Amino acid sequence: MAFVCLKDDKAIYSFHYALKDWIALKEDKHASFKMSCCHTPAILKTSKLGTQFFSHKAKPKDTDCSSGGxxxxxxxxxxxxxxxxxxxxxxxxxxxxxxxxxxxxxxxxxxxxxxxxxxxxxxxxxxxxxxxxxxxxxxxxxxxxxxxxxxxxxxxxxxxxxxxxxxxxxxxxxxxxxxxxxxxxxxxxxxxxxxxxxxxxxxxxxxxxxxxxxxxxxxxxxxxxxxxxxxxxSPTSELFLKIIEQTCWACKRDINVVALVGYKNANYGVPYEDCRYAEHITDCSDRTIRVINENFAQTYGFAPLKSMYSKTMGGRFMSNSCPHCGVLMGKFFISQAFIDARYDECVVETHSIHIPRLPIEINGxxxxxxxxxxxxxxxxx
Ligand SMILES: [Zn+2]
Ligand SMILES: [Zn+2]
Structure with missing residues (x-):
């Protein structure tokens, strides 16, 4: 079954014709139709399924003419x-x-x-x-x-x-x-x-x-x-922070701390936010911490996040600290202050920066x- 043939030496395609025109073409007694494979006479046919095609009038001698079964x-x-x-x-x-x-x-x-x-x-x-x-x-x-x-x-x-x-x-x-x-x-x-x-x-x-x-x-x-x-x-994420003002428990001065690390990702083109609260800043990779400190700390006036020893927790954790006296700012206090700050609408959301998307976590x-x-x-x- 061929979809192409030579009508008066010009290639025509069977799928170009609506059924009505295909029938009219069959009735065209003045035209000559030749197979494009071997230039022997062609006839126009319509299969039971509706395929319009050209077929050799006589059984072709040339094996190249077969449609390959x-x-x-x-x-x-x-x-x-x-x-x-x-x-x-x-x-x-x-x-x-x-x-x-x-x-x-x-x-x-x-x-x-x-x-x-x-x-x-x-x-x-x-x-x-x-x-x-x-x-x-x-x-x-x-x-x-x-x-x-x-x-x-x-x-x-x-x-x-x-x-x-x-x-x-x-x-x-x-x-x-x-x-x-x-x-x-x-x-x-x-x-x-x-x-x-x-x-x-x-x-x-x-x-x-x-x-x-x-x-x-x-x-x-x-x-x-x-x-x-x-x-x-999405291959990239947008990283942003939410900053709040807190009073340092040691020197009593007002300081800025990071209350949330947020990522704007897209799955199947749909954006969504993935947020890590103060408690989970610990989970941020070293690379992310570096990005946060380099891009935001100075601009938004918080002490660079760093690994500090917490007596209460009995271990070292990635933490906020006081830029004046250097003491650790406990994450639970920050979380509480964040809730209050949100209530009072005094949370500052930083600008966002593009970073390569981080690996996902499955079962930890x-x-x-x-x-x-x-x-x-x-x-x-
Ligand atoms: Zn042929
Ligand atoms: Zn202080």
């Missing part, structure tokens, strides 16, 4: 993708050949261009290991082409073929699953591995819920950036953040 469904999906791309204003070619900058050859199921954008869409019918998909994606990248993968799923139980290694979802390798319930009459191809925004209250955690889109809808949304990739973790252990991972999300306009 692809199933009618596989071809139909390629047809629908090509047609949708065309309708979205892309220039579409099928089975396009190319070579990467490293000399690796590729044949794209569907290749499309629009302005400077070049894309390849692969409809993967037989199972393909994730590392192979990743490798082939790199070949496209080395050719200046953005690859997109549609993995076929064969059963209702495993409609979403995005499992195992494919769960490593990154912007680098866009992979989706395509499935059609053949037992359901008139059902369409559904694409999985897209999410939509969930309920407001779950914004920072499980912000999204998985959805399935019709194949054509998926392609047009993907091409118009209505489906976007959201990395789970620091875990390195993977900034690549994320989810594909349908944007509600």
């Amino acid at each position: 692809e199933t009618a469904e596989h071809i139909h999906i390629k047809y629908l993708v090509s047609k949708t791309l065309f309708e979205c204003g892309w220039d579409v070619q099928v089975e396009k050949r190319g070579v990467s900058s490293k000399g690796e050859e590729w044949i794209a199921d569907i290749y499309a261009t629009k302005g400077k954008a070049k894309i390849a869409i692969e409809v993967q019918w037989s199972p393909q290991a994730f590392i192979e998909t990743k490798r082939r994606q790199q070949v496209y990248k080395d050719s200046g082409v953005r690859g997109l993968w549609l993995l076929r799923s064969g059963s209702i139980k495993d409609r979403n073929a995005i499992t195992c290694d494919y769960l490593y979802k990154t912007k680098e390798v866009p992979v989706f699953s395509v499935y059609k319930n053949k037992k359901e009459a008139g059902s369409s191809y559904k694409v999985f591995n897209v999410n939509q925004e969930g309920a407001e209250e779950s914004l920072t955690h499980d912000r999204f819920e998985p959805i399935a889109l019709d194949l054509e809808d998926f392609i047009s949304k993907m091409m118009s950036s209505q489906i976007k990739f959201y990395a789970k973790y 252990k620091e875990v390195e953040i993977d900034f690549e991972r994320g989810e594909w999300v349908m944007i509600n306009e």
Whole structure:
């Protein structure tokens, strides 16, 4: 099944034609149609699934003319993708050949261009290991082409073929699953591995819920950036402090102390604040303490935070101290003073500075953040 043929020696594509025009083309007795593969006469056909295609009038002698034993469904999906791309204003070619900058050859199921954008869409019918998909994606990248993968799923139980290694979802390798319930009459191809925004209250955690889109809808949304990739973790945080005034218990002078260390992070693009109160300044890494002392201490007039011995606590802790007489300012007193200061609205919030995002903590252990991972999300306009 070919989507391209030569009409009076000019290439035409079957997916450019609405059914009515396709029928009219079949009735055009004056035109000559030749297969583009071997230039032998072509006939126009419409499959039961609705694929419009060109076929050799006589059985081809040349083995290069075979479509490689692809199933009618596989071809139909390629047809629908090509047609949708065309309708979205892309220039579409099928089975396009190319070579990467490293000399690796590729044949794209569907290749499309629009302005400077070049894309390849692969409809993967037989199972393909994730590392192979990743490798082939790199070949496209080395050719200046953005690859997109549609993995076929064969059963209702495993409609979403995005499992195992494919769960490593990154912007680098866009992979989706395509499935059609053949037992359901008139059902369409559904694409999985897209999410939509969930309920407001779950914004920072499980912000999204998985959805399935019709194949054509998926392609047009993907091409118009209505489906976007959201990395789970923002690569940077904004660090800010809340400062209060307190009276030094020893010298009775008014001093400034750090009552809170706050981080403005974003998960899936949604900002949220992560706050460490005076009690937890102890938890800040040495690097963070250094950043705080260098960027804020002088400007906001507090004594640089430092590790001090607390008799009450019986150990050394990262603490506030009096800039005049140097005594340690107990964290519990600061916390109490912070509550009062908030009540009296005399808390000073500092400006914020950008810092690389700190590792997250899971069960008290620091875990390195993977900034690549994320989810594909349908944007509600
Ligand atoms: Zn041929
Ligand atoms: Zn003092």
